[in-house]
Amino acid sequence: MTSIQRAIALGLAATVLQALMLVAFAWPAVNLAPRDLPIAVAGPQSAQVTQRLHETSPGAFEISTLTDAEAARTALTDQEIYGAIVTGEGAPRVMIASAASPAVAQQLTALAQQFSGAPAAVEDVVATAPDDPRGxxxxxxxxxxxxxxxxxxxxxxxxxxxxxxxxxxxxxxxxxxxxxxxxxxxxxxxxxxxxxxxxxxxxxxxxxxxxxxxxxxxxxxxxxxxxxxxxxxxxxxxxxxxxxxxxxxxxxxxxxxxxxxxxxxxxxxxxxxxxxxxxxxxxxxxxxxxxxxxxxxxxxxxxxxxxxxxxxxxxxxxxxxxx
Incomplete structure (x- = not known):
């Protein structure tokens, strides 16, 4: 192989590598969506919330049912779930652990607002560092x-x-x-x-x-x-x-x-x-x-x-x- 042929081959190889890197970095970013994401629901309306989640977002969440907000807080600190929707009197509220994933915390907050039709009450059980609030x-x-x-x-x-x-x-x-x-x-x-x-x-x-x-x-x-x-x-x-x-x-x-x-x-x-x-x-x-x-x-x-x-x-x- 001559020097010119080698140079052309290397240039083509670098082009393929560039395309692969674009796919590897861009494709995951544009396809972010919950896929069996572990969350929990708690409180007297847990069954209704679970059913609605399955209907509106099939396959998005792996949902466990907990007794109350304290059980949800424990599951969050143990990294068993990413968030919880707690029902009771009034609008549902959401409990998150933004330190586990700020992106998931944002999605769960938006999801809770869909249930209540208004800005939902949010409790960040395990927050990110104050100097890096968005992660x-x-x-x-x-x-x-x-x-x-x-x-x-x-x-x-x-x-x-x-x-x-x-x-x-x-x-x-x-x-x-x-x-x-x-x-x-x-x-x-x-x-x-x-x-x-x-x-x-x-x-x-x-x-x-x-x-x-x-x-x-x-x-x-x-x-x-x-x-x-x-x-x-x-x-x-x-x-x-x-x-x-x-x-x-x-x-x-x-x-x-x-x-x-x-x-x-x-x-x-x-x-x-x-x-x-x-x-x-x-x-x-x-x-x-x-x-x-x-x-x-x-x-x-x-x-x-x-x-x-x-x-x-x-x-x-x-x-x-x-x-």
Missing amino acids: AGFGSMVLPLVMAGIAAGVLLTLLVPALGARLAGLLTFGIAGGLLSTLVFHSWLSIVPGGFLELAAIAGLAGFSVAAAIVGLAAVLGRAGIGLGALTMLLVGNPFSAATSAPELLPQPWGTLGQLCPPGAAASLLRSVAYFDGAGAARPLTVLLIWAAGGVALLGVGAVRARRSPGQIVEPDRATVAA
Whole structure:
């Protein structure tokens, strides 16, 4: 292939990548809608409200019936539901947890107004941080964490030949990156409340798992591993992370798949620890640990291969490199 042919091929490949990124980022945004969204109804008119919800919005909500407002408040703080419509004397009122999803909170508030025909009384049981009332800052944190993890993984792969040294670089990035990023979004911008060290550990684990996935894939697959890891995080992990919405608002199975990638798991884990005292943290924590351990395991596979071929290790930009 000549230089001109190679240049044209790369230009076409970049065009396809551009189109894929537009689809990945724009398509979820224009298709946000409740899909089996967990909510509750409470009070003496629960049956009527439930029936009306099923009639007006079939398939939109997964509705549970609770005894009263106190039970709804407990379910909200335990992250079992996103909101509740409480009936009784007078117009229904809505209870929300905007920290779980400002987008869902807005939708449920509008829904309650449809029932009452007037502005509904709203109780925000678990509110977002005062300096980030709409959750915009929280949603904007995900992409920098992903991009930094990708950059760390690519640079360590390209510039550090020894696989053991790459692991040291990953650990350094995870610890230092977690501390510094938390200084920014917690101590300076006050986007996320909670304990500094806990949030730093989550941010560090998120960055580490992204970088480890790329380093590990590159150790096994070479240059293709960098592309596979980076594109997975950019085209699947980030746009379907639900950091600005909720997994149940995204088209399925993408909402679920997004929670199985580091960006979505990191956003969910940060929410759980910062706002809900760890309720619902087990699953996203497990996802991040699996990605981190998987990346390290792949790096170990690359190290074993290097030992079997003395003096050589797999590099993404050349066939062999002196160890």
